[in-house]
Amino acid sequence: MALRGKWHTKFLRFFESTTQESIPVAPYMIYDDFDGKAIETTVRWTTKDTSVAGDAAPALTADGDNGILRLTLDATNEKQESGIYGGDNRTFKLDHGPNFEIRCNPAVLATGQSEMYFGLAGDYVEGPIAEADAGPAEHLFFCMDGSGAVKIFTDDGTTDNDAVATGVTLVNTDWAIFRIDATDPTNILFYINGSRVASATTFSANATPTLALQPFIICHKETGTGLGTLDVDYVRVWSDRA
Numbered sequence: 001m002a003l004r005g006k007w008h009t010k011f012l013r014f015f016e017s018t019t020q021e022s023i024p025v026a027p028y029m030i031y032d033d034f035d036g037k038a039i040e041t042t043v044r045w046t047t048k049d050t051s052v053a054g055d056a057a058p059a060l061t062a063d064g065d066n067g068i069l070r071l072t073l074d075a076t077n078e079k080q081e082s083g084i085y086g087g088d089n090r091t092f093k094l095d096h097g098p099n100f101e102i103r104c105n106p107a108v109l110a111t112g113q114s115e116m117y118f119g120l121a122g123d124y125v126e127g128p129i130a131e132a133d134a135g136p137a138e139h140l141f142f143c144m145d146g147s148g149a150v151k152i153f154t155d156d157g158t159t160d161n162d163a164v165a166t167g168v169t170l171v172n173t174d175w176a177i178f179r180i181d182a183t184d185p186t187n188i189l190f191y192i193n194g195s196r197v198a199s200a201t202t203f204s205a206n207a208t209p210t211l212a213l214q215p216f217i218i219c220h221k222e223t224g225t226g227l228g229t230l231d232v233d234y235v236r237v238w239s240d241r242a
Contacts, residue, residue: 020194026238035067050081086214112226127220158207166197
């Protein structure tokens with residue numbers, strides 16, 4: 001393994017040559033390795049735990065180094081949502097070139113109506129993003145809907161791209177690094193493990209150049225006994241300051 005670096009437009013990005021994990025140099029960045037004893041909800045995150053009879057509470061599975069955020073939908077036949085988001089504190093503006101990166105594993109693959117989606121979004125709105133095109137009005141998401149097949153959903157309030165295939169399907173033992181590069185909001189790039197995906201589609205979210213977004217990581221189902229567990233190793237978001 002080796003650490004390499006290159007300039008990409010305005011940012012210097014160091015990255016691990018094997019895993020493709022980014023270590024960016026940018027004026028503004030947030031990073032969470034989920035290595036504490038509890039999810040940080042004072043400043044950084046708002047948690048979602050929608051369940052009546054089941055258990056959809058987001059949790060950390062380990063203390064100290066290498067902590068994991070676990071989001072779980074269980075087999076209870078009810079609406080469930082488990083996730084975290086930026087508390088509608090939308091600090092990443094599109095015209096500042098935001099990048100989002102997450103390393104995660106669908107430890108229990110989404111089945112039935114269960115979905116897992118993550119990326120950058122506008123104000124919180126309850127999903128589902130795939131089954132009914134609900135959720136945040138503005139979003140740049142990777143999504144696994146009812147399986148390990150990864151698709152892309154983007155919407156800036158004007159241009160809507162639904163369920164664009166990436167050609168990547170994960171199994172429950174796969175850890176993957178997902179990156180959304182909105183350095184150019186007229187041509188947003190999506191990567192999985194360092195390889196660009198869905199390159200035949202031009203993803204533009206420039207209807208409002210100053211659109212402000214927040215990190216968003218959610219598992220959701222409207223009803224049914226579908227399952228889904230998403231384990232998250234870390235999340236990074238970076239951009240210019242002005």
